Amino acid sequence: MILQSLVHLYDELSRQGKVAKEGWGIAKVSHRLVINTSGQLIGIISARRKVLRGKKEKEIPTEMIVPLPVIRAVGIKANFLCDSSSYMLGVDDKGKPERTRKCFEASKELHHHILDHCTSMEAKAILAFFDSWDVTKALDNHFVKDNLDDILAGSNFLLQIDGTDATEVPEIREAWEKYYNGTGSGEADSAVGPCLVTGKENQPIAVLHPKIKGVMGAQSSGANLVSFNAAAFCSYGHDGEQGKNAPVSEEAALAYGTALNYLLADDRHRKIFGDTTVVYWSEHAADVYQDCFMDMLGDDSGIGDKELDDILASIKNGVPADLNGVTIDPEEPFYILGLAPSAARISVRFFFRNTFGNVISALEAHQERMRLVHASWEKDRIPLWQILKATANPHSKDSASSPLLAGSLMVSIFNNSRYPEAVYQNILRRIYSDRDEAADAGKKAIQKVSYVKAAFIKACLLKNYQKDWEGKIQMAVNEKCNDVSYVLGRLFSVLENIQQAANPNINTTIKDRYFNSACATPASVFPVLLKLANAHLGKLDQPKAVFFKKKLGALMDKIVMPDTGTPLPHRLTLDEQGAFVLGYYQETQERFAGKKEEK
Incomplete structure (x- = not known):
């Protein structure tokens, strides 16, 4: 299924002129070997291009369309017109001169086989070059000596005749295509049989x-x-x-x-999540589909928010959308392939085929569950990589998430199924381990309870614990929610606010000392916190003290007093711990929003 889908994509790309046609491929060319019409080497010039790598400029080989390179393992197989220095000049630093000579002879034989019948000046010049070049004296040639370091470090060398690349000569191109179509890859001993991908026989x-x-x-x-x-x-x-x-x-x-x-060569078709490289494409290779998909993942492809909202509205109604005159059909088949490294191979983490409308609807459902009140500078749509990053230690060198989390998280999102419990638990673990740290010396700030962490907790509660939490948690504070774990999270935020109001320059707050235990075992911590709050209230002026007392009273009224024992639970379950975190986050955001309104 995967190979069939990619073969179909190749046909579409080839029809649109986006990839080289059959018999031609892409190779990294570092130099051109310039010969004259007599077949004499008259120059070796660089074909590399300059690119920025960080703050430094670096030269890298240029990717060019050349006759399809052969796949080499250990044998000697020559390429046509473009190859390594071993095959084109009989020069390398591998310490095997006899093998290098055989490489050059194989290249000479291949070029004669393809070009012997050609009459053009360029074809005759190429054959004259191979006939006159003496491998035993190659290192004596002054062009080779002057460029020896570049030659030994180079990738591929392309033949050029008096300023014209050999690949641009019509007769030479026709000769290559005739040879390729007659022999396939040129392997005389290739086995023949039915193809499992195309179904073609022989x-x-x-x-x-x-x-x-x-x-x-x-x-x-x-x-x-x-x-x-x-x-x-x-x-x-x-x-x-x-x-x-x-x-x-x-x-x-x-x-x-x-x-x-x-x-994989186009960032518009490829995204990295953890150790998983994800590529995606539409049935008819239309760029507009992956651009829309990128935006739904939380990245910016250039589509405006209004245009994206219009597209989503149309897709939800099952009708085609329009973007700058291009039709987006919700019934267009869409493919998502997750690849991960595995020694010398590539392993497939996941593969999805669905209509574009269903894929976008699943992504939108995920983003809707994640929707949460946040600061104005943060995005409404949270990229998947930020969720994965929230599961990793921000102080580690690579700060990468577990390799297994990326695949399982994406599978759950695209299938619109339960989120992986491992992601939820890892985010809770990071909340317990992290401390609030301000940005310093080029390091980013760290938040114990961040927007991304709280948003995923909300999404997980709504999806994995839907029966218990649907209708209780919303985008912002739900004043009507009386669940004790959620109320305690809000109460902790208020107690923290009281402490900060009473001691504006305090270095260590109750959040640093008591948050983890309050979230896991509230009955053992909240009596201490409420006693501290009474001391802090005594330091405030009357209006502030009255405000906070009313706030505390309203939240305490939501906690039902039992006939015997404490009204506070001795231990919270994992989903209740998430609700505690969410209540704390939303109450804190409500406080910040109130401060902005006052200003």
């Missing part, structure tokens, strides 16, 4: 599948999504057959690899 089977680049944590040179290089991965009786174990045609392997690499 297709050359890809023994090695294309490298996938751009998955965070995977090998920078690329990793395999499909590979069979050990008996444990193969079906019974198919040991050592590699790709023949699950036959995928060379055509389909090229298609899915090109499409997936295209998605």
Whole structure:
């Protein structure tokens, strides 16, 4: 299903001209080998481009469309027109001169095989270069000597004839396409069989599948999504057959690899959540769908809030939306693929296929559950990465969340199912462990009970504990909610406010000393806090003292006194602890909102 979807995407991208057509691929080119019409090397020039990496400018190879590179493991296989220095010049630093000579000879043989029948000046110049170049004297060439460090460190070298790249010569392009269409990848001994992806019979089977680049944590040179290089991965009786174990045609392997690499190279199609790299696309490869999806994830794709609200309203009603003249169909199939590194391979964390309308509706339902009163500078829609970041220790070096949380959280959101209890528990654990810290020396401020933490707790209570909390918790303070855990959270906020009013410059508040125990075992803490509050009230002027006493009285009236024992619970359950945190957060935000109104 995954490979079929990517092959279909390749067909769409190819039709739209967004990826190279069959027989052509992308390669990183560091230099051009410039030859004249006689086939003599007359220069080696850089093809690298300058980019900013942080504050420094760095040169990196340029990605160019070239004849489709072969997949190399350990054997000698040459590429056409663009290859490494071993194949193009017979020069490298691998310490195996005989193998390097064979690499150059293989490249020479391939170019003769493809260009021998060509009559253009450029084709003859290329063949003359390979015929006249002496590998044994390559290091004596002054162009090679002058650029030896760059040559040894370079990636790929592209042939250029008197200022024209060989890949731009019509006759050479036609010769390559004729060769490619006649031999597939050029493998004479390729197995032939049915393709499990396309269903076509008698297709050359890809023994090695294309490298996938751009998955965070995977090998920078690329990793395999499909590979069979050990008996444990193969079906019974198919040991050592590699790709023949699950036959995928060379055509389909090229298609899915090109499409997936295209998605991973574009930040509009790719997002990182924990250790999971997520790519997403629409059936017809229309950019407007992933832009809208990005905004729903909480990132900015350039769509305004009003336009996004209009789109959501249309999708909720099941009718197409319009964005700058482009139609957004809620019935458009939409795909989401989560990939994670696994040694030399890529593992699939999750894969979803649904209509765009259903995907957006699930995301909007999640954001609606997360909706919570907050400061004006904070976003209404909370990005998923912020939820995951809230589960991690802010003082750790990487401050990354657990690798397993990202996948399970996204699965729950897209399926509109229960949130992972592990995410909820990790956020509670961070609340107990963190302390309020002001921003200092380039470090961001840390909040014990932050907007993101409280918002996810609210969402989890509404989804996972719906029976107990639906109707009791809202976006802001619910004055009608008499649940004791929620009321105690609000009461703690008021007690903190009383202390700060009585001691404006206090360094350590009751929040620093008592919050955790008040949240978990309120019966053991609140009597102490109420006694402290009476002492603090005695320090305030009469109007403030009266205000706080009324506030305390109103909240205390909500706590039902039993016939025997204490009205305060000895221990709160996990969902009640979340309600305590939420009550504290909302009451605190209500206080800040009141201060703004006074100003």
